[in-house]
Amino acid sequence: MRTRTRFSRMLVGGVTLGMALSLSACGDDGGSGSSDGKIHVLVYGDATNKVEKAVVAEFNKTSKVKAVLDTIPGATYQQKLQTIINTPQAPDVFYNWGAGSIQPFVKAGLLMPLDDFIKDDPKLKSAFLPSVFNAAQVDGKSYGVPMRGTQPVLLFSNDKVLKDAGTKAPKTWDELIDSVKKLKKSGVTPIALGGGDQWPTLMWFEYLYDRIAGPDLLEKAVGGDKDAWASEDSKKALNKLKELVDTGAFGTNYDSVKYTDGGSPALVARGKAGYELMGSWYYSQQQENAKEFAEKDLGYNSFPTIDGGKGDPANVVGNTNNYYSVMKKTKHPEAVAKFLKLMYSDKFIKQQLAIGNLPTTTNTEKFLDTAADPKYARYQFDLVKKAPSFQLSWDQAYPQSASEQMHQAVQQFFNGSLDVDGFIKAMQALPTA
Amino acid sequence: MTTQLTRAAAPVKSSGRKSGRARGAQSADVGRPGFAWAVPATIFFVLFAILPLLAVAALSFMSWGGIGDPEWVGLDNWNRVFDDPVMIKSIWLTLLLTVLGVVLQTPLSILIGVWAAGTQRNRAVISAVYFVPLLLSSTAVSVLWRALLDPNFGIPSEATWLFGDGNLFGKQTTAIGVLAFVSTWQFTPLHSLIYQGAARAIPQVLYQAAEIDGAGRVRQFFHITLPQLRNSIITSMILMVVGGLTTFETVLILTQGGPGTDTTISAYYMYQKAFKSFDFGAGAVIALLLVVAATIISLIVVRLSGYDKMRSTMEGVS
Numbered sequence: 001m002r003t004r005t006r007f008s009r010m011l012v013g014g015v016t017l018g019m020a021l022s023l024s025a026c027g028d029d030g031g032s033g034s035s036d037g038k039i040h041v042l043v044y045g046d047a048t049n050k051v052e053k054a055v056v057a058e059f060n061k062t063s064k065v066k067a068v069l070d071t072i073p074g075a076t077y078q079q080k081l082q083t084i085i086n087t088p089q090a091p092d093v094f095y096n097w098g099a100g101s102i103q104p105f106v107k108a109g110l111l112m113p114l115d116d117f118i119k120d121d122p123k124l125k126s127a128f129l130p131s132v133f134n135a136a137q138v139d140g141k142s143y144g145v146p147m148r149g150t151q152p153v154l155l156f157s158n159d160k161v162l163k164d165a166g167t168k169a170p171k172t173w174d175e176l177i178d179s180v181k182k183l184k185k186s187g188v189t190p191i192a193l194g195g196g197d198q199w200p201t202l203m204w205f206e207y208l209y210d211r212i213a214g215p216d217l218l219e220k221a222v223g224g225d226k227d228a229w230a231s232e233d234s235k236k237a238l239n240k241l242k243e244l245v246d247t248g249a250f251g252t253n254y255d256s257v258k259y260t261d262g263g264s265p266a267l268v269a270r271g272k273a274g275y276e277l278m279g280s281w282y283y284s285q286q287q288e289n290a291k292e293f294a295e296k297d298l299g300y301n302s303f304p305t306i307d308g309g310k311g312d313p314a315n316v317v318g319n320t321n322n323y324y325s326v327m328k329k330t331k332h333p334e335a336v337a338k339f340l341k342l343m344y345s346d347k348f349i350k351q352q353l354a355i356g357n358l359p360t361t362t363n364t365e366k367f368l369d370t371a372a373d374p375k376y377a378r379y380q381f382d383l384v385k386k387a388p389s390f391q392l393s394w395d396q397a398y399p400q401s402a403s404e405q406m407h408q409a410v411q412q413f414f415n416g417s418l419d420v421d422g423f424i425k426a427m428q429a430l431p432t433a
Numbered sequence: 434m435t436t437q438l439t440r441a442a443a444p445v446k447s448s449g450r451k452s453g454r455a456r457g458a459q460s461a462d463v464g465r466p467g468f469a470w471a472v473p474a475t476i477f478f479v480l481f482a483i484l485p486l487l488a489v490a491a492l493s494f495m496s497w498g499g500i501g502d503p504e505w506v507g508l509d510n511w512n513r514v515f516d517d518p519v520m521i522k523s524i525w526l527t528l529l530l531t532v533l534g535v536v537l538q539t540p541l542s543i544l545i546g547v548w549a550a551g552t553q554r555n556r557a558v559i560s561a562v563y564f565v566p567l568l569l570s571s572t573a574v575s576v577l578w579r580a581l582l583d584p585n586f587g588i589p590s591e592a593t594w595l596f597g598d599g600n601l602f603g604k605q606t607t608a609i610g611v612l613a614f615v616s617t618w619q620f621t622p623l624h625s626l627i628y629q630g631a632a633r634a635i636p637q638v639l640y641q642a643a644e645i646d647g648a649g650r651v652r653q654f655f656h657i658t659l660p661q662l663r664n665s666i667i668t669s670m671i672l673m674v675v676g677g678l679t680t681f682e683t684v685l686i687l688t689q690g691g692p693g694t695d696t697t698i699s700a701y702y703m704y705q706k707a708f709k710s711f712d713f714g715a716g717a718v719i720a721l722l723l724v725v726a727a728t729i730i731s732l733i734v735v736r737l738s739g740y741d742k743m744r745s746t747m748e749g750v751s
Contacts, residue, residue: 079708082499104711108500196602198691253584255603255692261576263583272585401498401710412693415603 038066039332039339042081042091044322045071048148051351055342065335078400085110085327092330093339097396098136098144098323100222104399105325106138112328113141117337124337127344131390132360135320144323145340149357150384151279153203153318156286157299161188161274169299173211173240173306180249183274189251192273194259198407199395201254201414203277204241206317206394207303212237214310215389222397226428233310238413238420240306245414255415262289269293277303279318280380283373284356300376302383316383317391321360353377360384402430486724493717503713510714519694520702520719526609527698531677533613534620535670542621542669546628547658560629567622575686578615605695608688612696616683620676624669631665632658667738671731678727699723 043052049071056069070091072080078101084090085105096102105111118125125133128146136144157169162179165186170176183190194200209217213233220228228234244250251273257263265282267273269290276282286294305313324343326336342348344361352359353371358380365385371377384390395403409426412418418426493510497503514520549560566574581587584599593599601607639657648656681700684690690697690705697705699719707716 082711086500104498104500110500196689196691198689252598253600253603256582256584256600258579261579261583263585267585401712404705404709408691408693411691415692417693 037332038068039092039330039335040068040070041093041324041339042070042072043095044077045073048355048357051348051355051357054351055348058347059339059342063335063338065332067335067339082400090327090329092332093324093326093336095147096136096144096323096325097392098320099138099392100396100398100402101400102136102143102323102325103138106143110328111143112326112330112333113143114145114326114340115142117333117340118142120337121341123344124340127361127363129360129362129385131384131387132320135390135392136323136325144325145343146321146360147324147343148322148359149352150321150360150380150390151281151319151358152316152380152384152387152390153207153277153279153303154282154380154383155275155277155301155303156268156282157275157301158268158271158273158293158297159299160297161186161268161271162299165274167274169301170304173304176304177244177247179274180244180247184248188271189267189273190249190275192257192264192267192276193250193254194257194264195250195254195411195414196256196258196263197260198411199393200259200264200278201410202394202407203279203317204244205237205410206391207277208237208241208306209234210311210315210317210389210391211303211306211309211313212240212311214312215315215391218391218394218397221427222432224432229424229427234424235420238423241413242420250414255411265289280358283376300379312388314383314386315389315391316387318393319396320390320392358384399431402432405430489717489720492713493721495714497713498711499713506714510718514715514718514722517715519697520699522694523697523699523702526696527678527680527700530609530612530616530680530698531674533609534616534677535673537613537617538621538624538673539666539670541617542624543628543659543662543666545621545625547632547654547662549625549629550632564622564626566619567626569619571619571682572686574615574619575683578611578618579687582611602688603692605692608692608696612680612683612687615687616677616680619683620673624673627665627669628662631662635661663738667734671734674730674734675727678723678730 041052041056043049049069052069056067060066077095081094081096082104085094086108090110102111114124124145125142129150132146132150133142136142136146155169159169161183162168165179165182165188167179167182170179180190193204213231213236217228217231217233257267259265259278264273264276265278265285266289268276269286270293283294283298283300286298302314302316324340326333326340330336344363346363346367349359349361349364349367350370353364353367356372358364358371358377364381368374368378368381391397395406398406405426409418409423412426413423492503494505494507495503496506496509545563549556549563569577582589582599582601584590584596584601587599589596589599589601601611635658639661640653643653643657679700680698681704684696684698684701685704688696690701700723703716703719703723706712706719
């Protein structure tokens, strides 16, 4: 009898997967969607929802078709979106990361190209920075309107640690190597890295490839050209990166450190490391975790230039922005178009700036002084505005199904279990569109 | 004594007051529960276990990415999964972790359980403290250990003589070591509890007799306690094996299957395939393999150990 209960318990455990599947697969009726004279706006649930709520309220003041804001909290957004998007519960308008994150939906014919909206109101496109707007285009058609802040990846530093080691933030790759050596000599980890999370490691690849090979390489690779990974430039970028790892720039235990549990930012804040490469949210993160350090010694710089590289030194990588995309089957396209227009309204831009986000409209500049931290906001804005190319994080440029393998390959290259050829093979094996 | 013991083991308990009534009447009113009693549980089980299991079986022959309709692909998923080196590796890793769990936890929990069954001073207090991990959720336990083992701010930074650079999660051997250690820390209390109960049920007369015959503590342990714990050992081992095969959240939080794929055990790989890569077909194949493997291993353990015959360990008493 005992074994029977064990058996059934195990069975129940083993098929949790099945439950989740069958529940999501047979989800019909329930009647949200666009059938009830409303448009449903689905966003990632976090602190920024404050602004989105205000926008929806603003919209509902004048619109006959009311908007309803739905949120999916936290990290499971993409998974849940994927399970509801082809059911009647699907929203009319939803939050996404552009490019790879919407590509499967475009392929499945679920999304509405926004080109007709843009024809009626050219500002839907022209009001936004082109490098950001273009990141939500698939096959030459526009599928997304920027709706939050841009998050470029920057090289952050603890300037006190740098000073003590007799070095300063590098402008070129050689200066970086030199700085790393000096930091190492002074007994700190030169560069903090949350390798346990894997995606912070990926940022180093993104910048090196962009500087050395230029943004075309990844564009080709994502487009399905596997040879791009085997090119000379690709090998050159990998060898440079290997060189940096072998100098001991990241110490030896980075794979046991995480960014998400506060491990790597604490290294920098407490003066145990010199640099950390991270998205622009790092600034507010440090302000929250280590206020004193953030105000006194936290430096931010763009990624160093690399001699002989094909990429423009002004290029940036990171999260270009988040976007609203529109479902093809929405019953109120005019209402949706009206809603999207609010994304470039002055009021919205000010509200975003006030909570620390950096919207990417061309006129954001006018309002920078109202930002939570005007100096940092201006630095980022200029960086993004001047950037000829803004490379979307690889794990978002590729379809979602590739991210796991990509993260593994990145980690294995850093710890030496994949060599240059092994890494190239792993990248070639990733599913593209 | 004998009759009393066997009576107590019978499933139907007669209430003491009514003992004057005829035996026949009792079996008619109370008797064995009819099928109706099992209906709610059965419905629940069919709805939430059997049907999903069938759905998963069907899905394992389909290609489905979460959007659109599943497409029939025959044995394609199965071939893919069996040709996948990561999958093969994950099976070995799962077995390794399961074996490590059994090997580490069984002796520890027998010793602790037998000790906790005694009547020493402070025993109750110390055991109560020791059972605390049992009350914590696996997620909390994993988050806790991840923080404790941080190479820069955790235990390894204070004990460099033992941990070196503290790169516990960056190498396969140490990452597996951490996983085995954390599940031992977490689950030994449960198994100790099983052994404590079982050790308490061993009749004192056996020890008294042994003492008269001049057997010391160690001999008593090996010749009375261990043989008497036989059924509990099997119960506990089945729990460990099934638990080991379905370990998931520890890996999810502690290592995320890394470094690379070095701690990607099958259950985690299933999650990765289905919910991170949206390859539900391959995920379903792995899920089915896990169900089949856990069932077979449990059956083997039960058969080999003679547990299915349900011999009472009390036999020795008469």
